[in-house]
Amino acid sequence: MTDLPRTTPSQTVGPFFALPDGLPWPDGPEVVGTEEPDAILLRGQLIDGAGEPVPDGLIEIWQADERGRIQHPDDPRDDSTSFRGFGRCATNAEGRFWFRTVKPGALPTPSGGTEAPHINVTVLARGMLDRVVTRIYFPDEPRANAVDPVLSAVDPERRATLVAVPETEAFRFDIRLQGDDETPFFAV
Amino acid sequence: MHSRTPTNTTGLTLPSYERDDSSHPALATPEYGSTRLRAPQRPLQLLPQNLTEVTGPVLGHERVGATDHDLTVQHGGEPLGERILVSGRVLDSDGRAVPDTLVEIWQANSAGRYCHVGDQHPAPLDPNFSGVGRCMTDSEGNYRFVTIKPGAYPWGNHTNAWRPAHIHFSLFGRAFTQRLVTQMYFPGDPLFYQDPIFHSVRDPRARERMISRFDLDTTVPEWALSFKFDIVLRGSAATPFEDEEDEH
Ligand SMILES: [Fe+2]
Numbered sequence: 349m350t351d352l353p354r355t356t357p358s359q360t361v362g363p364f365f366a367l368p369d370g371l372p373w374p375d376g377p378e379v380v381g382t383e384e385p386d387a388i389l390l391r392g393q394l395i396d397g398a399g400e401p402v403p404d405g406l407i408e409i410w411q412a413d414e415r416g417r418i419q420h421p422d423d424p425r426d427d428s429t430s431f432r433g434f435g436r437c438a439t440n441a442e443g444r445f446w447f448r449t450v451k452p453g454a455l456p457t458p459s460g461g462t463e464a465p466h467i468n469v470t471v472l473a474r475g476m477l478d479r480v481v482t483r484i485y486f487p488d489e490p491r492a493n494a495v496d497p498v499l500s501a502v503d504p505e506r507r508a509t510l511v512a513v514p515e516t517e518a519f520r521f522d523i524r525l526q527g528d529d530e531t532p533f534f535a536v
Numbered sequence: 537m538h539s540r541t542p543t544n545t546t547g548l549t550l551p552s553y554e555r556d557d558s559s560h561p562a563l564a565t566p567e568y569g570s571t572r573l574r575a576p577q578r579p580l581q582l583l584p585q586n587l588t589e590v591t592g593p594v595l596g597h598e599r600v601g602a603t604d605h606d607l608t609v610q611h612g613g614e615p616l617g618e619r620i621l622v623s624g625r626v627l628d629s630d631g632r633a634v635p636d637t638l639v640e641i642w643q644a645n646s647a648g649r650y651c652h653v654g655d656q657h658p659a660p661l662d663p664n665f666s667g668v669g670r671c672m673t674d675s676e677g678n679y680r681f682v683t684i685k686p687g688a689y690p691w692g693n694h695t696n697a698w699r700p701a702h703i704h705f706s707l708f709g710r711a712f713t714q715r716l717v718t719q720m721y722f723p724g725d726p727l728f729y730q731d732p733i734f735h736s737v738r739d740p741r742a743r744e745r746m747i748s749r750f751d752l753d754t755t756v757p758e759w760a761l762s763f764k765f766d767i768v769l770r771g772s773a774a775t776p777f778e779d780e781e782d783e784h
Contacts, residue, residue, distance in 0.1 A: 363654055397577075526577050
């Protein structure tokens, strides 16, 4: 048996990823442009275990388009899309981040189920030695959310923290790294 | 190709990616003080690898400018410091190349100072060095940067704490599951022993995988030393138990 390579360990993104022209791309938060008629605004705050905002975090999102299509060779469905699906936003001094995107469609699972519309989230920051992953679900999808295989496996008392909160012309999704209302995080 | 879960009534077959938790540091690592308020404390729930997880952003060459791979030519003059080449392959843990994937790097200058408003280290900035690079891997997973060797820098984690010289790397691979942010170190750094970030990886063999290798063969005579650094992302789950697990 040949020796297969082992994976490279993760290390913290550190405090300095936001160098000029660094990881925060100018168009990072804009998954879709302002001309997109169905654009939604997603905003939130990254909060640490002391309840303080995290001003040096990096939030990334990955999602399907409005019809549940993904631009990727490993999506075996016939659908195609030019939707970028990826967003990246550094948190500001108040720990706040935002994205302009579209609400994704539901997705089929290999076992014949359906996943409710959701956005995958990666959180990176100084003081985090590995990324953590969570998901954003939508408040106007109660029936789909109730049968979503991931959401329904979350402790019922914590489920609501994965559902974005409707605000005037936006959805709010705060991420709490610790505490009584710690956001549920996932191992992928 | 990756291993696939068995076809079923849906006809939707997806790749699956091996878990590699043993390679990675624990989020809660007390020696690294900033983890105290930032490491989630509840157990992580296992996320099934469905469509959103086994796909990932296809970020093309439009993200990469002509001089993005050469951090020594991004300004009017050459940066000060020791010019180096940093190159290697991006692979998965099946040994397969990861082609056409975006590699992003950032680093301090040769004096150990980042070109960042938050960096308070009283070392000089270099007007000819921004410290940011990008490139795409080629069809065989190869990448290559020209840069200068970053300096060590002090930080406030403990008394007289210094980070070993390092270059930050960010990789996407081809799937959300493969996303990796890491740091590349240099061989023989005398600062390793006191660095809690390096030592947050508990397995010494895994720590070795973050250290680049000096390579005389690709060192360019009269011009630049060469360091090789291969990066391994998660591959398919090729364990003997996989089929069993999948059949239910
Ligand atoms: Fe650093």
